[in-house]
Amino acid sequence: MTEFINHPRGEGLVKISGVISHYRVSRDTASFFFTQSDQSKFGAIAVAASLAGLGGQAMATAANATSLEEEADFVQFRIDGVELKGWLWRSPFKEGDIVDVAAEWRDDHYEVFGVVRPADRTIALYPHCTRGRRTHVKNAIKWWIYVSVFFDVGIVALSGVMSTPIIEYWTGAFEDGGGWVIGGIHVVIAIAVYSMTKQWMPFVRVAEKVFQTLGLPNPAGVDLVKSSKGKHKPDDSFEYGAMFFRY
Secondary structure, X not given: OOOEOXXXXXXXXXXXXXXXXXXXXEEEEEEOOOOHHHHHHHXXXXXXXXXXXOHHHHHHHHHHHOOOOEEEEEEEEEEOOEEEEEEEOOOOOOOOOEEEEEEEEOOOOEEEEEEEEOOOOEEEXXXXXXXXXXXXXXXXXXXXXXXXXXXHHHHHHHHHHOXXXXXXXXXXXXXXXXXXXXXXXXXXXXXXXXXXXXXXHHHHHHHHHHHHHOOOOOHHHOEHHHHOOOOOOOOOOOOEOOOEEEO
């Protein structure tokens, strides 16, 4: 049965510094990005597809509805007797590490949202938390441009196959009303990118709060994927640069 984790809020984060003791980590699965309502939507689509006679599509959608989980590390440790636990996408830390932790107080422990090891500038955060708001928006715009250019190149390639000059092809498309179709497709691409950008915002907001709590400069402009490039070390696992980073 899928374990759905509520989207994090990261309210009231505090910085806790010290030496890790009583360290435990377990690799487990849960749904961090998709919510229970998302699973219900997938299920409803599967039923509708089945009623419409789309058996293959219904089976694929039903499979997606039960495959929403992803792996992450659940860590538990203490710092100066204080109990901390929480999810990190991948924890590269170990017993005895000197760390800074961004955590939120719960009933009987601090919930971990991010951990930094200042000695080698290694950082791990809650799943999907990698960028501040400004870099998140810039990344979304970049992908919108990439997809739009790919689409335009496809149109140009199609023009070449048809042995029609490009200018004549575009002129003809607008004269026939096709230009509005092309423009509409660009708008659809923009809406899709905006929707995905909005879906990731809970993680972006938490990431920025973690960066601020841990004292990273310019929290809104942090991009851990970018800052990790060229800083790989021989003992780093293959998840480096994707699930844990350096700043």
